Amino acid sequence: MASAVIHRLLCLAACGAALAARAEGIVPEPLPDVHVPGFAFPESEATLTGWVAAASRDTFGAAPAVANIHVHGWGLWTALTAETKQVVDGQPLRVFETWLATDELAADPATPLVTRPRHRAPLRTLKKMSIASERPADPIADPADDPEPVNRVLGFVKFDPTAAAHIARQQLLRAAALDALLDGGAQSIPPFPATALVVKPVFQVIHAADLIDGRYFALKVWSGPPAIPQAYPPAQWPGCVWLDLVGGGNGHGAVDEFPASDGSSRTDETTYPLASIVSYRLSAADADALNQGALATKAAAGDTAVLVAMHVAGREIARWTWQTFWWTPAPDFPPAPSSRAIAGRRPAQLRGAPRHYAMAIAYTLFAPDQPYVGGENVGAPVYAYNPWIEARFAPSDLPDSQSLIDSSGRTLANNTGAQTNCLSCHVRANYNPRLRATAPRFAGLRYTDLGDAQFVGTLQVDFLWSIARHAR
């Protein structure tokens, strides 16, 4: 009798603790309405496709269509970076920070987590290429091995609540489910819903111990693509700005072109307050999680993670919307692949640190654009990439690239990072467990027919490489 009572009490205590833990977890939040004029989400597929077609054609409707697309990209950014009421380690979470990461979804794909554990998703080095492991002959360097920490792509992939629910319902991060689809003759995974959003935020971690005078950090600055197409990783960018973790600095666009490693070249004009960039302080748990990775990092509680870049893709249209963002010292005058026109369309609702970012957009491949099937590799190329993520790509990273002859008869090799386009590489995404040698691989800007015979024997993964690479 007594033991039964004790058992019940223990049970209650355990269940209570479980409930409390759940209640205290992070709740993934849907995209909020940020009241940006001209921005609706999800926008109708016909409206967006109409803009995309008009924008890529040389007609009088092109300019307004381009403007609509820019506003759409900024609307997404404004909503994704809005602060929520949820707080972790005393710091408010932005909308995208509440979302589930691939590792969290893959850990238990059958039971969707309703809440996230009460800590931030651990930072990981994002691998350039899992195809490399399938094809050992491809000499692909992994950024995790890069001796320059500034060249490492540290971040995660996160899914909005509706994309996460789709992954859980269809078990898309389970190899067994993908294999069953492929064995049953399917060509593609079930498509994501129109509300699906996926983000790939990338951070630099500032070690408190490495700061100059206990407060300044040299952050590399992208000043535009190299004159001669070539791999251009952050370690090769000459300029930097100085981030002041104590909040000083009077930077309004100036860059330190010849930075001295001891900080002696720093001026007030090349110094920017930490509040101008999206950041968070690492907790002891965040630092542990980072140090447990394959990297020789020496992260400690109190270090600062700054958001240098973020990819955003949305399933509002069949070929997805693709936009990318990176921190820039002069956000009104961002270098290519962004532009003053793009910067000029930032809405008034975009305030604070997120307003300090540049945007590039790839809703099309060429002007004029080509159809989903039956198109050709012709037209004026639309390059769109993130300096922190793709600019490092060399021809060997983009093995399926195809050259293009432009309107002036010049041959463009389109096989380096600054000659890529998001859509161009993601349209090729496929799950290839049978190791078909013909399966599409990475490429710079080129046309790929969604019905190409190269996909036969593979499973198309609705443009998301991470599904193919993280399913286990």
Ligand code: HEC
């Ligand atoms: C040359 C190929 C390539 C190019 C170009 C490229 N990506 Fe990706 N992208 C990938 C791969 C591979 C992954 C998977 C990363 C992982 O598994 O960790 C990925 C992941 C992503 C994700 C997470 C969802 C997914 O697909 O797995 C987003 C969002 C994304 N990229 C957006 C973009 C945007 C926006 C651009 C253009 C600015 C871009 N990508 C350019 C290859 C590419």
